Every structure is written in C-alpha cells, then in structure tokens.
Amino acid sequence: MTNDGRVRRRTLVIGLDGATWDLLGPLCERDLMPNLRALRDQSLWGVLNATYPPVTAPSWTTFATGVNPGRHGVFDFFTLEPGKYGKRLIDLAQPAAPPIWQRVKAAGGTPVVINFPALYPATPDCGVSVAGMLAPNTDSRFFSPRHLFTALRPRVGEYQIDVRWPGGGAEALPRYCRAIAALTRARTRWAEAILTAGAWDLAIVVYVTLDRLGHKAWGVLQQLARGDDKPETELTVAVGEALTELDRGIGQLLAMAGPDTDIYLASDHGFGPGGEVFEPNVLLAERGLLALHGGRTALVRMAKRLRDGLIAPAGRVARKGWGVAPTTTGRAFAHLVDWSRTRAFALSVTDMGIYVNQQGRFPQGMVRGEADRRAVVEEVMACLAELRHPLSGRRLAVETRRREEIFHGQWTEAAPDLLFVVEGGALHSGTRTHGARVHAADFLRGDGNHRQEGIFACRAVGIGSGRTRHPWAIEDIAPTILQRMGIPGAAEMDGVDRLGDRCSERHR
Numbered sequence: 001m002t003n004d005g006r007v008r009r010r011t012l013v014i015g016l017d018g019a020t021w022d023l024l025g026p027l028c029e030r031d032l033m034p035n036l037r038a039l040r041d042q043s044l045w046g047v048l049n050a051t052y053p054p055v056t057a058p059s060w061t062t063f064a065t066g067v068n069p070g071r072h073g074v075f076d077f078f079t080l081e082p083g084k085y086g087k088r089l090i091d092l093a094q095p096a097a098p099p100i101w102q103r104v105k106a107a108g109g110t111p112v113v114i115n116f117p118a119l120y121p122a123t124p125d126c127g128v129s130v131a132g133m134l135a136p137n138t139d140s141r142f143f144s145p146r147h148l149f150t151a152l153r154p155r156v157g158e159y160q161i162d163v164r165w166p167g168g169g170a171e172a173l174p175r176y177c178r179a180i181a182a183l184t185r186a187r188t189r190w191a192e193a194i195l196t197a198g199a200w201d202l203a204i205v206v207y208v209t210l211d212r213l214g215h216k217a218w219g220v221l222q223q224l225a226r227g228d229d230k231p232e233t234e235l236t237v238a239v240g241e242a243l244t245e246l247d248r249g250i251g252q253l254l255a256m257a258g259p260d261t262d263i264y265l266a267s268d269h270g271f272g273p274g275g276e277v278f279e280p281n282v283l284l285a286e287r288g289l290l291a292l293h294g295g296r297t298a299l300v301r302m303a304k305r306l307r308d309g310l311i312a313p314a315g316r317v318a319r320k321g322w323g324v325a326p327t328t329t330g331r332a333f334a335h336l337v338d339w340s341r342t343r344a345f346a347l348s349v350t351d352m353g354i355y356v357n358q359q360g361r362f363p364q365g366m367v368r369g370e371a372d373r374r375a376v377v378e379e380v381m382a383c384l385a386e387l388r389h390p391l392s393g394r395r396l397a398v399e400t401r402r403r404e405e406i407f408h409g410q411w412t413e414a415a416p417d418l419l420f421v422v423e424g425g426a427l428h429s430g431t432r433t434h435g436a437r438v439h440a441a442d443f444l445r446g447d448g449n450h451r452q453e454g455i456f457a458c459r460a461v462g463i464g465s466g467r468t469r470h471p472w473a474i475e476d477i478a479p480t481i482l483q484r485m486g487i488p489g490a491a492e493m494d495g496v497d498r499l500g501d502r503c504s505e506r507h508r
C-alpha cells in the first residue's frame, strides 16, 4: 500500500554496508544465500563505485543526497574542531544537500529510514527514522517518532544499534560473529515491525553485517565462498549463521514489500583483504614534513601526563560498536607535534586524508597562501609515491588525489588537502607518530578492509535483468530512485538516472 497517488512507485532499498560481488557472487553460486541469489537473478546488477576514498560516512551521505562530498560536506564521521588539531563526531542530521527522504516527504510521500550509518540524530523529516552506528544508545535521539519506539518495544524486543567487540583476542571471534548474527536477526524484526506499522513510499533499511564480518573475519568469509573442505569450526559456523540471517532478512523484506515495489540493493563500498596498517604521520615525520618535540623525553613526559589524567588518551570513540581502536588522533597528538615546524599531518583513520598545516585553517598554521599549500601537497604526493614496505623494501602502490581533483562544491575546502588509497585499499590508515611506517594490523583492525567497488542490484518492471558491464556511481542511486518515483530533484544532483535510458530503449 502506498500513501497516495502522488508517488509513482513504491521503493525499498536494502543497504548492505561493505558488500562486494567478489564475496556475494560465489556465495550465491554455492547457494549459501538463496534469497540474494534469486533477487540478483531477477535484477539489473553490477558494480557500484564508492566515493573516493571508499569510506563509510561520505559514501552513505552521497548515496542519500546524490551529490559529491564537496556539496554535502561530509568527509568523515568526524569534523575538524575549530581552533584545534583534532576532530569531533559530526552531527549528520543536516548535511549541506537535501537527502532523498526530504525530497520524498516534500513531494507528499512517506519515507522510512532504518539504521542509516550516516544518520544521527534521527530526523523528523521521515515517517520513521532510526539512526545508525553513531547513536550512543537507545536512550539517545536515535528513533523518531519516539512514541512508536515505545509502542513497538514490548512486542519486538530490544533494539540493537550495532555490535561491540567483546574484548580479548581470536578466542572472542566466534562470540562476536554470533552477536553479528543476532544483530542481523533483530534488524529484520524491527524493520518488519516498522514497515508494517504504517504506509510508506520509500524505505531504506541498512544491514552492517558484511562490513562487521569483513573487518574481523574476511579470511573466513573467503573460505566459505570458496567452499573449502576444511572441517567446520565454531567460527565458520558463527560466520555462516550471520550470512544466513542476512539472507533471511533480505527474503523477509522482499516478501513484505511485494512484487509491485521497486527493489534496490546498494553498498557504500566494497571489501577485500587487508592485514596491514600504513602510518602517514610516521612517514611525514621521516620526511621532515611533520616535526615532533624532542625525542624520548617528550614521550616520557606525555606518558606521565596521560597517566596523571591531564590530557585525554588518543581519541577513543567511547560508543557502542566502535571497538576500542583509536579512531582519531587524540589531544596527546597536538602536544607531541611541534606545529611551528610541521607542514602536513593526518588526523583520522576514517578519512584517508592528509591536511596541510595552513595559516588561517589551523591554530598554529605555518604554511601561508595557496601556492605554498599546493607545493606542500605536491611534496606529500611525492613522498607517498615512493612509499616502501619497511621489511621487504617493496614499493607500495599508493594512489593520491588532490581534494580539488575529486570534489567540487562549496564544502570542498573543508576536506583534507590530499586523499590517498594504499594498495587498492588493502592497507588501513593509522594515527601513530612513532614506530614503523607500515606494520601488521593488530587484532582489532582485523584482516579485511574497504574497496572502491561495491554492489548494486535493481529489480523493477521494464528494466530487464542481468549483469551490466557499466559500473554505476554511488551518486547515481538517489536520482535514479527519484526519477522512477516521479519526484523532482534528480536534475540538481551530480549523479544521473541510470534507468531512464534503459526503459526508453526497451520500449522503442
């Protein structure tokens, strides 16, 4: 049932954070995800390219707005703290460009958004909205309208925002993967309850199952996809259970939406192996672009101040689901660095960027003027181009882009000056200032990481089915949906309607 006659087509988007056909293809072929396989086989499907670099916050925001990060202003889960060398969590409720749900509502339709990773607090711009991983707990403004949450909870059970690493090493992995399976099951239960509680025209339901499994258990996922004959272990069973829950969820949502609803599957980025960490600040220090206060004495002083609680430890995101890995450099970083001699630095593991210490932008900025800023960017690019693995001496493939090459719009200058991807995404980015420039990932960083190539599939009347060789871009999803729903706004977006031509071709 749709709300009224104004919206042409009801649409359901199932978001799969961190999905790649490299994994899902073989899982479909081996019939481990039969609902996904059936949907794919009825759909037009292919590669969906993430934003550059392929990180969650900008990519989902681009998915929602149809514009590049230079126009929506989200480059990371964090934003620069004015007047400081640090970052704080962003308020994602108001990106600088309108998300698709606002446009659907403005056209008289009812949008519902469930567990959107780049949303917190929940927005009243939807019939129902539920924030994703940034919500600290269910007492926060994570659900709108609140009275619906209160009404559904006794029947549906506790809402789970995300999973949290239970602590410990490899022995905790099976328990963690079972928690991911339980999270997935709860997500479906809540999505069903919300979507049957009232009429809707656009529903977006995001599962983080594949991203959470991928970061910690990429090897096991690959093993299941290959169909290795290795004996089952507690871990492979737990991972398989999570995949089964995800597939069941897809099946249940499709059954509930019915055959007349347009269906989309979309990821924010792909996934692949990744067991090492690149430390940009270590490399910049080695090359004299970042200067640290005098050696060991400073470190000892810092350790003492940390112990005495005078400064906060490296920015830990004390929120559920974020584990305990330092996600941004903390206040200690600002004290360790000699800013009067520092020209470039990295601040966060989730933006894959490097900042120039520019006067006017940072409190002790020492790079003056645009020409000098660009010169520093070139110097950093040259350093990255020569990045070698400290153990093997092998040159690592580093891709770098200047912010103005990839972003356009009024927020471009809020981005890091330079963005990078190491070995196609195989290396995580770290925030250490000391030690090796490349090292093995600790257990918390895991054995998988993001890739540029994600997935999409679309099942709708008149568009046909089969794999397309032409990748879509993540900014194409919003205009494609709007166009098919008969809602204006697609023309203002950076992405394009990918189905319009296809429909007219087929009808010619």
Ligand SMILES: [Zn+2]
Pocket (backbone or CB within 6 Å): 017, 018, 055, 056, 211, 268, 269
């Ligand atoms: Zn993601």
